[in-house]
Amino acid sequence: MYRFLLTRQWLITILVALLLIPATIELGFWQLHRHEARVARNELIGKALTAPPVPFDTLSGAPGAGVPKDLTWRTVTATGRYDTAHEFVVRKRTDSSGSIGYFVVTPLTLADGKGTVLVNRGWVASAATATEYPPVPAAPSGEVALTGRLRADETYGDSGIKDRSGLPDRQFNLINTEEQSKESGVTLLGGYLELADTKPAPGDQPALVPEPNHSDIGPHMAYAIQWWLFTAMIPVGVAVLARREAKDRAQKAAKAEAAAEAVPADA
Known part of the structure; x- marks a missing residue:
């Protein structure tokens, strides 16, 4: 059959x-x-965000050192003065609504003299043309106390972003301390700080990067x-x-x- x-x-x-x-x-x-x-x-992020804040330089290693995975997203504090002369923007970044613009990154020289850390101060809209430097709220002058989230350096391999040369002045594709140390000549501690709060509060500042969603498990x-x-x-x-x-x-x-x-x- x-x-x-x-x-x-x-x-x-x-x-x-x-x-x-x-x-x-x-x-x-x-x-x-x-x-x-x-x-x-999600568990790692949730645990890191709810842990008590600690000074940035107690977690970040020597210049060029990576941030361990279990310390990523940890809430940290830092006190110092912004080095606006070496401020730059990171291209093709989105805000909470999905609009494309720039992250504003400004080095912070720590008050205790232990080094300098990159601070992602937040998001700003694009300029009129891609070759122009976007309008950026000025970083606070004088000494400031920051609270933020510890992040590891971005890399081309992990991010999937393509390495492009010939970018306009002070515009980059990544937040990477090694790249910035070579560009600016400033020795930077490993990792960077994603700003969450500033004291004293500035009158105007870029739109802060929101906390990552650590409740969505996806499909x-x-x-x-x-x-x-x-x-x-x-x-x-x-x-x-x-x-x-x-x-x-x-x-x-x-x-x-x-x-x-x-x-x-x-x-």
Whole structure:
């Protein structure tokens, strides 16, 4: 009854189904791993943001040192004076509404003399043309006390941003202490500070970068379940198609037999 499964058409169908099953299982696990990574990231961010603030220079290492993963997003404090002569902007950054503009980054010379840290003071809108330096609220003068989130240097490999040369003066693609140290000649402590609060409060300042959303786990678990449901449907679908074809073949054979019996013997 099911000898048709040995035909070329059905052998190809079964082979494709057998190849799809492990592929869809693997895709499901890929989405599961993305879900687990997202949950772990959210837990890390939530823990870091709720921890008591500590001085920046107690977490940031020597100049050029990286920020450990478990310290990223940690709330930190810093006191010092802004070095506006080496201020720059970072291109193609979005605000909370998705508008494209610039991050304003200003070095802060620490009051305790332990070094200088880059501070992302927030977002400003684009200038009239891409070659112009955007209008930027002036950094507070005098000594300021900051609270912010500790971030690791951005890199071209991790961010996916392409390295481009020939950018306008004081415009860059990344917030990277090594790049800025070479550009400005200022020795910078590793990592940077994403500003959350300033005392005394300035009259005007860039739009502060909001805290990351650490409650959204994303759709990856739902995608994983969908892939595994599809995996289960593959053999079921093949079985349904085979049964349907067997039924169609049986009906055709019965009709042919009935037609043969209806023909008179002397016809």
